[in-house]
Amino acid sequence: MKRTFSFVVMVLFLFASLVACSSSESGSSKGENGEDIVEINFFHRWPNEPRKSFYDQKIKEYMEANPNVKINVDAVLNDSYKEKIRVLVSSDNLPHVFSSWSNSFAENLVSSNRIMDLNSLLEEDKEWSGNIIESQFEGFTFDDVTYGVPFTIDGKVFFYNKEIFEKHNLQAPSSYDEFIKVLDSLQAAGYDTPLVEGLTNAWAISHYMGTIFQRVLDPGVTAVDYNAKTGEFTDPGYIKGLEIFEELTSYMGDISTAIDHETARNMFGNGEIPIVYMQFAEIKLVENIGGVDFGFFNFPAVAGGKGDPDALTGAPEGWMLSKDAPKEAVDFLKFLTSKETAYEFTKTDGQLNAIKGGVDEGNTSPASFEAYEIVLSASSPAPWFDNAVNINIADIFMRGGQSLATGQTTPQDIMKDVQERAARLKNE
């Protein structure tokens, strides 16, 4: 009987351990002097420098100023972040404060019902919320409820090497046909790959596709197609857009499908490549490599294109709070998005921020400040494509883009797959 009891106790203990293992509460603990310590789980997507160190420093500063708070930080890069945050949502293990893209990415997270509604928070503290550029909230607001605080702003343009352009008597192109002439001239001048992209990064392909489709297609068409409930993707403009992307990859050489975007950026920074499609967020990274005098030009207008030729691809990123986040997490978020933090952030990292007074000539390089003015004066913003459409559609385009670059598929085949998937999504 005793033995039986022991075994039953052991089994129950085993179960208890398993249950404990799956517990997601971070809760609080006791400090050295017996005071309550509130633990905040903070998750962002920059394990790389300089941003990692910046956030580590900010965490340290916050914890020194608030000894009753302990911040547990975790960081993984871009695509891995997208996957991990999904896993955390599905296992009800969402961190208290975490970074998020805007538009469909944010909307997906919101649909989990695990994200904090920030309306009252923004209303209560106007001193803080009024300091954030209002237009940037759009990508985090769904059905009149705001779920995210925008922090960084960005734009995607072609960076070009001024020295190479001057040497070969070339101008920044204003139309797609001129752009092709520029690429041909550079090839004739000995640059086998005048344009390079790290096509192993699916998101980099999506940035191209999103911009090209925005230039080529009628905004009314994309508005319908980018909605999973109404999308059909039957407009011939998509084929034309994919043909444009295919043509551009023909200038990238066969290394592009084997390198990542960082490598492409470094090649540009080292003066090896004349043109790379990059985000303003990368200005400082290029400047840090040193030695390249660069300028920008927006993706040029496409002949017969029905979209705004001056639109700028780029959308803000920001912070979200989980529904169960303690008030200390809210306070930490306010600290992260304060004018002081934002100003220092741009000075350290180079990326532009969405906080009023957070960017001026004192904390940016001339190139960054020029970028800031371009972003604020853009005729219209175009969201990142992989956040604008359903991920199942984006994935076909992104992988299709890789296959186009390696000559394994055709624009028609890609669109056939997209149309099939879109039809299925409509019925789901």
Added chain:
Amino acid sequence: MSILFLLPSVVILATFVFIPLIQNFYYSLYDFSVFSQTKTWVGLDNFKVLLSDKVVQTALANNFKYAIISVFFQVAIALVLAYILEDKIFRRVAPFFRVVYFMPVMISISVIALLFGFIYNPQMGLLNSFLDLIGLGEYGKPWLGNSTSAIYAVIAMSQWQSIGFIMVIFIVAIQKIPKELYEAAEMDGAGKVRRFFSVTVPQVREAIFVNTLITITGSMLVFNEPYILTNGGPGFSSITMAVHMYQEGFVKDNMGYASTLAIVIFILTAILALIQIRLSGTGKDE
């Protein structure tokens, strides 16, 4: 009373294997997202989608390529290596080579993937530089960026990492073979090659079976290598079933369909294991 002794392992197995397995079958009949709280009943629709999924065909083909190449390298070549290292001539250097061959097994797959990323780098990779050095520069290519070569580049990395582990199992099996058998074969005039086929291979049959089973089921489940090196790309050219399942679930948010893919992987590995058990006749009294 004695059934209680089995209880802890039954509980652990049920918690981590059987219940998730049953849950997975249940989930495959639904369409749901990690973000939503509701599941939509779709019955066998996910299985219908699977039958027309072109990516599944590519993934299965890649898994079978993995299995065939792995059986050759990790079973056949590893057995030959083990036999050579156990030969009297190599007795002195064998410990050194055993360590050298086993070393990759102990290194994290992420580190190895990073290392092979450098080896395969199209600009300054060791492989292309080596080909240049020996005058075969024209055969150099962006190994991971080419739809034809990507899967083979990934498979090659796996062979390099796993061959040592399989070899060690064979070494243990060879050491258990009675010396008299080799002596008798030698007296009958059998050379090293003949001894290998007539003594070693039949005597390590159990180990061959175990290693083949490990290798083939491992090939059907392979995830880390293609995921880290190529993420299944370019396009879907180096995708495997496990990567496809993961991406459907955690990238594209089709959890029901990902469960369906998991069932396919489970059925495949179970069938292969059963076939091998039947064919090898292991476990039966001689």
